[in-house]
Amino acid sequence: MMRGAELGLVACTTCELVMKAGNAAVGTCPRCGEPLRPRKRNANARAWAFLIAAAALYIPANALPIMETEQFPTYRTDTIMSGVAFLWTEGSWSLAAVVFTASVLVPMLKLGALGLLLVTSRKGSTWRQRGRTQLYRVLEAVGHWSMLDVFVVALLSAVVQLGRFARVEPGLAVIPFAGVVVLTMLASASFDPRTIWDPHD
Amino acid sequence: MELTICTYCDTVHRRPPVSRGSAARCRTCEASLYHADSDLGAMLAVTITAAIAFVVANAFPLITLTASGRQTAATLWSSIAASYNHELPVVAITLAVTLIVAPLVELLMLLWVLVPLAAGVRPPAFALVMRAMHALRPWRMVPVFLLGLAVAVVKLTGLAATVPGWGMFGVAVMTIAFASLASFDREVLWRRAEELRR
Numbered sequence A: 001m002m003r004g005a006e007l008g009l010v011a012c013t014t015c016e017l018v019m020k021a022g023n024a025a026v027g028t029c030p031r032c033g034e035p036l037r038p039r040k041r042n043a044n045a046r047a048w049a050f051l052i053a054a055a056a057l058y059i060p061a062n063a064l065p066i067m068e069t070e071q072f073p074t075y076r077t078d079t080i081m082s083g084v085a086f087l088w089t090e091g092s093w094s095l096a097a098v099v100f101t102a103s104v105l106v107p108m109l110k111l112g113a114l115g116l117l118l119v120t121s122r123k124g125s126t127w128r129q130r131g132r133t134q135l136y137r138v139l140e141a142v143g144h145w146s147m148l149d150v151f152v153v154a155l156l157s158a159v160v161q162l163g164r165f166a167r168v169e170p171g172l173a174v175i176p177f178a179g180v181v182v183l184t185m186l187a188s189a190s191f192d193p194r195t196i197w198d199p200h201d
Numbered sequence B: 001m002e003l004t005i006c007t008y009c010d011t012v013h014r015r016p017p018v019s020r021g022s023a024a025r026c027r028t029c030e031a032s033l034y035h036a037d038s039d040l041g042a043m044l045a046v047t048i049t050a051a052i053a054f055v056v057a058n059a060f061p062l063i064t065l066t067a068s069g070r071q072t073a074a075t076l077w078s079s080i081a082a083s084y085n086h087e088l089p090v091v092a093i094t095l096a097v098t099l100i101v102a103p104l105v106e107l108l109m110l111l112w113v114l115v116p117l118a119a120g121v122r123p124p125a126f127a128l129v130m131r132a133m134h135a136l137r138p139w140r141m142v143p144v145f146l147l148g149l150a151v152a153v154v155k156l157t158g159l160a161a162t163v164p165g166w167g168m169f170g171v172a173v174m175t176i177a178f179a180s181l182a183s184f185d186r187e188v189l190w191r192r193a194e195e196l197r198r
């Protein structure tokens, strides 16, 4: 299988037009006007920066309360993990599993997997290149699903306003939590999966 | 000879047409490369369906709750307002961008492109609009919101009588329509526009 880099061909990352790599020096795609580069610019440095910022925000996202529930006469305030644990002990196992997957598993998987991709691509490793490319595609596909809890909390706090009877208030954790989702999306968008296949120079 | 390059691994492929409903995959990394040539009329029909669903999702309640004689309803807009009133403008902006602005702008841009192309006219600012659509796509989170609605309904059933509203139906139809739009190949739009330039 020949690669674009070997044949002197480059594809526009936006409109996928294939052209001679010489055009890349010109600067922009002749069809859509997008800046042309053989590889994304400063890909790994940018991805690292977004990843570290996301990892830092991950701490308050889990430590702060995400939701306060007042259901007369009880009152409870939950973090993401305690919310999942509460659903589990209540017997809502499938719901606990959905929330756990979207809010805990996916963000952790994203942070870990992106770190792995960044470390191995910098070393020009030939280890499981296809598997790593597929891992990147999984990251791209699941990226925004961790916004689930932010949506759920916003919906519940909008609808459960039944005065003294029941009330749901969003907690401060929704801000860092949404931040983690956005930053990990930016991190995976900055990474260039083609570098997985590039020989080490 | 027509060529395509996999954006995930940089492998160069020839570009033979594929049959309707299937996608060509990269031989090196198995990424989906391209789909069958899109039928502009079908694409336009799906876009209009999505636009109607968008209006329904915005105009009607998503969830209605009845407890001890009181009734409350959440709409897309009241959820945004609730986040804003709880002094969480960041959340309000996140909801507005991912659920209203991104889908609405994408649908308007699709109509902007598809209607003239179907009529045989090159759309004004075609390349710019196509690029903007490409940049906007990751920030649309309609399917995640649909799952969020389902989770919220299940969580609420123990608390009070919960009824999913027409707005939720609109979100569901929008989810299906956007998934269908993703399977239309955009290369046809570029080629049609190139032909019309001459």
Ligand SMILES: [Zn+2]
Pocket: A012, A013, A014, A015, A016, A017, A029, A030, A031, A032, A033, A034
């Ligand atoms: Zn281009």
Ligand SMILES: [Zn+2]
Pocket: B006, B007, B008, B009, B010, B011, B026, B027, B028, B029, B030, B031
């Ligand atoms: Zn590939």
